[in-house]
Structures are given as structure tokens and as C-alpha cells.
Amino acid sequence: MSNRTRLAKQRTVAATQRLLEIEPLLVKENDTVGAVMRRSAAQPETRLIGVVDDAGILVGVIPILRLAETVIAHVVPESLMGGIADVADVARFGHAVEARSAREAMMPPASIAPEATIGDAFKEMHRLRLSGLYVVDPAGRPTGYLDLLELAVQYLDAIEAEPAEAAD
Numbered sequence: 600m601s602n603r604t605r606l607a608k609q610r611t612v613a614a615t616q617r618l619l620e621i622e623p624l625l626v627k628e629n630d631t632v633g634a635v636m637r638r639s640a641a642q643p644e645t646r647l648i649g650v651v652d653d654a655g656i657l658v659g660v661i662p663i664l665r666l667a668e669t670v671i672a673h674v675v676p677e678s679l680m681g682g683i684a685d686v687a688d689v690a691r692f693g694h695a696v697e698a699r700s701a702r703e704a705m706m707p708p709a710s711i712a713p714e715a716t717i718g719d720a721f722k723e724m725h726r727l728r729l730s731g732l733y734v735v736d737p738a739g740r741p742t743g744y745l746d747l748l749e750l751a752v753q754y755l756d757a758i759e760a761e762p763a764e765a766a767d
Contacts, residue, residue: 612720612734613713615753616743623733623744625649628658628702632669635701639666647731649741650705656739659705662729669698710735713742717753720745 624645626635639648648666650659698704710733711720720732724747734743 610717610753611713612711612715612717612745615717615750616713616734616745618753619744619746619749621645621731621744621746621749623649623741625651625741626661626701628652628700628705630701632666632698632700632704635661635704636666636670639663644746645731645744646746647709647729647733647744648701649733649744650701651741655741657708657710657733657735657741659702659707660709660729660733661701661705665704665706669704708739709733710739710741711745712737717750720750721747 621644622642624639624642624647626638626648628650630638635648639645646663648661648663649657650661652658709723709727709729709731711723713734713736724730724732730747732745733741734745736742
């Protein structure tokens with residue numbers, strides 16, 4: 600592993616966040632699924648919606664796919680029923696059909712501290728099977744958003760710069 604790749608892995612979330620362009624998309628717990636969908640459509644680059652309480656603390660997240668399934672389940676539920684193969688699928692389908700608010704559609708919070716490394720962020724996204732994480736302060740209030748695709752580009756830049764490093 601080159602020094603550049605190692606530095607990319609060890610760079611803090613706070614340092615990397617300043618280089619990224621995707622903004623957080625935050626909604627309130629009581630926002631309707633329709634309102635959340637419209638906000639999401641206006642900011643499609645953010646693929647993980649943050650749900651905050653009245654104090655601004657991150658209480659959950661909604662992946663775009665989950666949000667879309669919730670809306671589709673209300674309009675054409677049969678389109679999702681074909682994929683039901685086990686009890687977990689039944690539960691997910693039932694959850695999608697019943698969700699009317701961000702609180703009802705959300706998953707547990709997915710966040711990371713600013714002092715964590717980008718390597719830590721990749722591990723957490725992989726563990727949670729999510730395409731992003733919210734950067735939160737010690738109180739749990741979102742201060743930024745890390746997107747998997749943007750982070751991968753940071754690594755790609757480091758890898759592509761390696762031949763130049765060897766020539767130095």
C-alpha cells in the first residue's frame with residue numbers, strides 16, 4: 600500500500616467532508632412519506648435521508664430504495680409482493696405498506712463521528728449495507744453527510760496518483 604492510499608484510508612471524516620459536495624437531507628419525524636419523497640426528488644444526490652427529532656438529533660435514516668418501496672406499496676402493492684420469499688420479506692412489505700410518516704419508514708440512525716477515519720466510514724457503511732452515513736456532533740446532531748460514491752472517488756484519486764508518487 601502506498602503512502603497516498605494509506606493517507607486516504609487514515610484521513611479523518613472531518614477532513615474529507617470538506618472535500619465532498621453532497622449535502623445532508625434532513626427531515627422531521629412527523630413529515631409525511633409524500634413530503635419526504637418530494638424533498639428527496641429535489642435533492643437526488645443524497646441517497647440516505649436523515650430523520651431528526653425536534654431537538655435536531657438524528658433518530659433514524661431512510662434509504663432511497665426504502666422510501667420508494669413505501670410509496671410504491673401504496674400505489675401498486677402487487678409489484679412488491681412478487682419478491683416476497685420469506686418472513687423477513689413479509690415484514691418489510693408490511694412495514695412499507697403501513698408507513699405514513701418518516702418515523703414509521705425510518706431505520707435506526709447511521710452515523711459516524713468527525714474524528715473517525717474514512718476507513719472506519721467504509722467499514723460502517725458496508726456493515727449496515729448503506730450508501731451513506733451522517734456525520735454527527737457529540738450530541739447526535741448532523742453536521743454533514745458522507746456518500747459512498749464520493750468516498751470511493753477519494754480512494755480512486757489516491758490510487759491513480761500512485762504512479763506519479765513512484766516517479767518522484
